[in-house]
Amino acid sequence: GESVGLHLPTLSVQEGDNSIINCAYSNSASDYFIWYKQESGKGPQFIIDIRSNMDKRQGQRVTVLLNKTVKHLSLQIAATQPGDSAVYFCAEGRGGLTGGGNKLTFGTGTQLKVEL
Amino acid sequence: KAGVTQTPRYLIKTRGQQVTLSCSPISGHRSVSWYQQTPGQGLQFLFEYFSETQRNKGNFPGRFSGRQFSNSRSEMNVSTLELGDSALYLCASSLVPGGLYNEQFFGPGTRLTVL
Numbered sequence: 677g678e679s680v681g682l683h684l685p686t687l688s689v690q691e692g693d694n695s696i697i698n699c700a701y702s703n704s705a706s707d708y709f710i711w712y713k714q715e716s717g718k719g720p721q722f723i724i725d726i727r728s729n730m731d732k733r734q735g736q737r738v739t740v741l742l743n744k745t746v747k748h749l750s751l752q753i754a755a756t757q758p759g760d761s762a763v764y765f766c767a768e769g770r771g772g773l774t775g776g777g778n779k780l781t782f783g784t785g786t787q788l789k790v791e792l
Numbered sequence: 793k794a795g796v797t798q799t800p801r802y803l804i805k806t807r808g809q810q811v812t813l814s815c816s817p818i819s820g821h822r823s824v825s826w827y828q829q830t831p832g833q834g835l836q837f838l839f840e841y842f843s844e845t846q847r848n849k850g851n852f853p854g855r856f857s858g859r860q861f862s863n864s865r866s867e868m869n870v871s872t873l874e875l876g877d878s879a880l881y882l883c884a885s886s887l888v889p890g891g892l893y894n895e896q897f898f899g900p901g902t903r904l905t906v907l
Contacts (some may be wrong), residue, residue, distance in 0.1 A: 704872075719796070719882050719898030722837070765835065777848045777889040778825045778896055782835035 688789045695753040697786045699766035702747060704712040711740060711751045711781065715762045723751070723764075753788075761790045794819065796885050796899035804905045810871040813902045816865050823847075824866040825859060825896065829880040838881075841866055842889045855870030870904075895900045 689695045701709070709725050712720035725738045726733045726749075733740050739752040749766050767780040797816045805811050825848075826838040837850040840852050841860035858868040866887075870877055880903050884896040 717900065719884075719900050721898070722895050725895075767835075777842075778823055778840050778884070778886055778894070779837045779848045779850070780825075780827075780835075780896070781837070782827075784834045 680778045684710050685784070686789065688791055689756050690792050691756060691758060691790055693756055695751075695756045695760070695788060697751045697753075697764050697766075699748065699749040699751075699783050700747060701749060701766070701768050701783075703768060703770075704744075704747065705770060705780070707770045708768075709740070709742065709749050710767045710769065711738075711749075712765045712767060712782075713760075714765065714785070720765060734786045754790075756790050758792065761788055763787050796897050796903050798881075798883050798899040800902060801900065802903045802905075804907060805873050806907050807873055807875060809873050810869060811873060811904060812869045812882055813883075813904070815866045815868075815883030815885075815899060817866070817883075818897055821885035821887055821897075822864050823886045823889040824860055824864065825884045825886075826866070826868050827882040827884065828852070829878055829882055829901070830878075835882070836903055838868065840889060847889055873906045875906050877904065879904060 694744050710725040711723040714720045724735045724738050724740050737754045741750045763785045765785045766783045770778050798844045812833045812889050823842045825840040827835050829835045839858050840848040855871045859867045880901040884898045884899045886896045
């Protein structure tokens, strides 16, 4: 069935280093993917998204890479800061008004810990 | 601009009771989705409402229901509560349903504990 999973439950990085968070998905019909950040006591916060026909998309300090051949998604965070400490989720979505609507399938999450 | 608000933030109920959770979307947003978050199952889609109509439903039993009002505010109800219903219930709103570049904004959630 459909699933979106993460390789590592916890990732520890030094402040200033780059972080790479990985995600595997199984539904080849996914139209887009989104990365969310969730801090303790808060709801998920949008970071960046990418359409399935793209390989790479960059934002401020973040880059998402999509490899459809191996159904793999990654989030790269440059110069990781203490404020980046959170749980990161990848999510998969399909279609628009006639497709999956706003239904997202989430991965299990990776805890990013930034060490000073 | 105010974000998504959810009430109450915390709730304790006992097995067999029912509960109603409320979500007020961002002003102007017409689509509201609900998710359940647990340590074991992660974030799971419950349902989505747009223009007072349920457009999508996840794989949850009929004890979970929802509705949307004409002002786009939404409520979800869980009847005959079970211990396994203990979770963080998240509401997300967007301008319209669906698709890329239609960002969903999440509220802080309602933490439901079933004893």
